[in-house]
Amino acid sequence: MMEETMIHLLLVEDDEVDVMNVRRAFKKNNITNPLYVANNGLEALFMLRGNGEAPLIPAKRRLILLDINMPKMNGIEFLRELRADNSLKSIPVIVLTTSNEDKDKVEAYHLNVAGYILKPVTFSSFVDAIATLNKYWTLSEIP
Numbered sequence: 001m002m003e004e005t006m007i008h009l010l011l012v013e014d015d016e017v018d019v020m021n022v023r024r025a026f027k028k029n030n031i032t033n034p035l036y037v038a039n040n041g042l043e044a045l046f047m048l049r050g051n052g053e054a055p056l057i058p059a060k061r062r063l064i065l066l067d068i069n070m071p072k073m074n075g076i077e078f079l080r081e082l083r084a085d086n087s088l089k090s091i092p093v094i095v096l097t098t099s100n101e102d103k104d105k106v107e108a109y110h111l112n113v114a115g116y117i118l119k120p121v122t123f124s125s126f127v128d129a130i131a132t133l134n135k136y137w138t139l140s141e142i143p
Contacts, residue, residue, distance in 0.1 A: 025130035041078030068099040079111040
């Protein structure tokens with residue numbers, strides 16, 4: 001993949017089965033973008049900021065796939081922190097979660113997410129959802 005079209009994807013997800021499903025769906029869809037995984041919002045912020053060291057994720061062309069229900073710092077808390085940080089607030093975020101709570105959807109959109117997607121129940125539906133997301137981020141102009 002050419003460096004200028006490569007998107008650095010950060011998956012913020014605490015469920016190992018869901019992480020494995022995302023990796024499998026990427027493989028099935030021949031998605032070769034680098035995938036970084038954080039188990040909660042605090043870990044994701046550390047990976048993005050570096051906190052004194054170089055960030056673990058390059059600063060250009062980043063996209064975050066975010067779960068809502070996580071320990072330590074949940075998805076909504078992470079979004080609030082991300083949007084309050086001038087160096088990170090413009091990173092596009094797509095919520096990928098099992099949370100069908102209206103309050104989570106409203107709050108996520110209030111915090112400028114690019115989309116809110118409920119995780120499909122079957123793996124084949126999940127593969128289709130990831131394929132659609134791949135088309136979206138391939139067409140999107142992400143700085």
